[in-house]
Structure formats: structure tokens, C-alpha cells
Amino acid sequence: MSNFVTAAELNDLLTTGAPVRVIDVRWRLDRPDGRGEYLEGHVPGAVYVPLDQELATHGEPSEGRHPLPSTATLQAAARRWGVRPGDTVVVYDDAKGIAAARAWWLLRQGGVDVKVLEGGIRSWKAAGLDTTTDDVAPEPGDVVLAEIGADTISIDEAAAFPASGVLLDVRAPERYRGETEPLDPVAGHVPGARNLPTVLHFDAEGRILDHDTVRATFASVGVTPGTAVAAYCGSGVTAAHTALILDEVGIPAKVFPGSWSQWSNTPGRPVATGDQPG
Structure with a gap:
């Protein structure tokens, strides 16, 4: 089964009421905070995820710029996004999947069914699908993540x-x-x-x-x-x-x-x- 979904496939999931949670991870080295672009237009229902705060932690330079978050930190974030047991999470960005892949990699380790929107927000817009400008704050979820870290090396x-x-x-x-x-x-x-x-x-x-x-x-x-x-x-x-x-x-x-x-x-x-x- 593919790790990717197309814009049409995601739209079908959303319109059929499937248990899906969409997250927007717009992040680039030259623009780490993508909330402004998110508020200009995003996939309906998508929650904005700040990569530096929720998909990484902070430490000494000798730990690197984006150390692995703890499982508890990632679980709290996923619950903020409204993720519940059995949900499929679809993640996208505007940087050809680079930032979205970080979320995919972490959530996958936590046992979540997670997909990446192929082509990101650009593919969604190119398909002529609607965007919204609200700052989505869903009801908190109750997902329980498995321990992350097994897919890393020191x-x-x-x-x-x-x-x-x-x-x-x-x-x-x-x-x-x-x-x-x-x-x-x-x-x-x-x-x-x-x-x-x-x-x-x-x-x-x-x-x-x-x-x-x-x-x-x-x-x-x-x-x-x-x-x-x-x-x-x-x-x-x-x-x-x-x-x-x-x-x-x-x-x-x-x-x-x-x-x-x-x-x-x-x-x-x-x-x-x-x-x-x-």
C-alpha cells in the first residue's frame, strides 16, 4: 500500500466522512513558521502543525537542530490535532513533501496510519479543490502512540x-x-x-x-x-x-x-x- 494519496483521493476521503485528520506542516529553512501561509488558504479541516515545536524538541547544539521529540510530546501534539484511535492522518506541506515526511516518519513509528499528500497544497489547488482560511482547532483527540525511536540511529x-x-x-x-x-x-x-x-x-x-x-x-x-x-x-x-x-x-x-x-x-x-x- 502506498504512503501517498493524491488530491482526488484525499477529497474523496473528506467528502465520504472517513475518519481522517489532515495536518498542514508548512516549514522551510528560510521560513520555519508557515502559519501565515496556512491562514491564506489550506485544505478544509487541516490543522496547522509547527514543526519546530511539535515534531522536534530543543536542546544543546551537540544534540542537533531538530532532536527527536519524546513520545509524550508527540502524543500530546497529535491529540491537539484531534487524532483518535483508528484515524488516518494525511500530512502535507508546500515544500515538495520534505517537511511532511518528518511528520510521516514520526507518526508511523507511533503506530498511526499516516499518508502524505502527493504534491502538497499545490496539487490540491491545481486540482481545483477549495481551500479555507480558518485557524482550525478541533476537539482534542485521544490517540495513544507507541514508543517512538526504533527507526533512529545515534x-x-x-x-x-x-x-x-x-x-x-x-x-x-x-x-x-x-x-x-x-x-x-x-x-x-x-x-x-x-x-x-x-x-x-x-x-x-x-x-x-x-x-x-x-x-x-x-x-x-x-x-x-x-x-x-x-x-x-x-x-x-x-x-x-x-x-x-x-x-x-x-x-x-x-x-x-x-x-x-x-x-x-x-x-x-x-x-x-x-x-x-x-
Whole structure:
């Protein structure tokens, strides 16, 4: 079963009264608070979710920019969104699924049936479907989440991962090579990591490419069914998108949530540069 739903499929769910809760996770590095855009128009009934507050926690720089929230924090947030046992949660953004994937990855670990709206809010509008401008505050839900964290690896596990599997660095190539680093104190990549930017897996509208193409892209860096694979990015958001895509083509993956922001802020961690794993 696919991790994605189309705009038409979501509209059908909403109009037939299926137990579905829609959440709007508009977040980008250059605009982390997307509430303004949400209030300009969103899928009817969608609840705005602030990624930095409800899909992450805050700590020291050595923990990374988006540490994993506790299960209790995520459960409280899901209840605020109105999620009840048995609900399907559909999540979307306006950034080609990058932020939405963070919610998918966390909720999936918690045992929620969760889907991503393919193409995000743009696909909804392109389909000619209505949007609303209210600030949705549903009746609180009572969902109970399973413990999250099993789909993660620690910084020490990330360091050792290339010896037994494929560690993917899914950032832009220039950041991987260490030519530029706009956010973190050190440029480069985790030694042994292979670069495969997550943007290679979707088209200009944010829709996943055909599965054969996606599998071939992963195979080009040694990731095939049965391969142990983990992903990291700058702060653990984009890496969740790669995990989403991998799961869609039948390859389970772990995520290093601290990612480069944790690695580069931890004294003594080695750094590789250039276009080879190192």
C-alpha cells in the first residue's frame, strides 16, 4: 500500500466522512513558521502543525537542530490535532513533501496510519479543490502512540554504519563535498557516507518518480532490497523524506536525527570532504 494519496483521493476521503485528520506542516529553512501561509488558504479541516515545536524538541547544539521529540510530546501534539484511535492522518506541506515526511516518519513509528499528500497544497489547488482560511482547532483527540525511536540511529551508530551498510548523506552535493556550509560550524560529511540528494527522487511538482527509476537511483550508491541503510541530512528533516521514499519502494531505512548539525557540533568527530565517501 502506498504512503501517498493524491488530491482526488484525499477529497474523496473528506467528502465520504472517513475518519481522517489532515495536518498542514508548512516549514522551510528560510521560513520555519508557515502559519501565515496556512491562514491564506489550506485544505478544509487541516490543522496547522509547527514543526519546530511539535515534531522536534530543543536542546544543546551537540544534540542537533531538530532532536527527536519524546513520545509524550508527540502524543500530546497529535491529540491537539484531534487524532483518535483508528484515524488516518494525511500530512502535507508546500515544500515538495520534505517537511511532511518528518511528520510521516514520526507518526508511523507511533503506530498511526499516516499518508502524505502527493504534491502538497499545490496539487490540491491545481486540482481545483477549495481551500479555507480558518485557524482550525478541533476537539482534542485521544490517540495513544507507541514508543517512538526504533527507526533512529545515534551519532555513534552513524559513525560505525558504513562498515556494515550504506549511510546516505541526502544534502546538496556542495555541502557534502565541504565546499559550502551555510548553517553548521564545519563543512563536509560523515566519513564513509555516500551522497544521494533526496531531490533526485521527485519531479518539479514534488511527485515521486516511477518506482523503477527510484530503485535505480538508490542502486547507483549500493542500496538495494536487503541493504542496511540509514540517512542523514542537515538536521534530520530531509533525511525523513529519503526514508519515506525508500519505504515506498520496499526498502526499510533508519534515520540519524541529529544529522550533520549534531556531528559538526560534537568535538572530536572526524570530517571527510570531497566527492568520495572518505
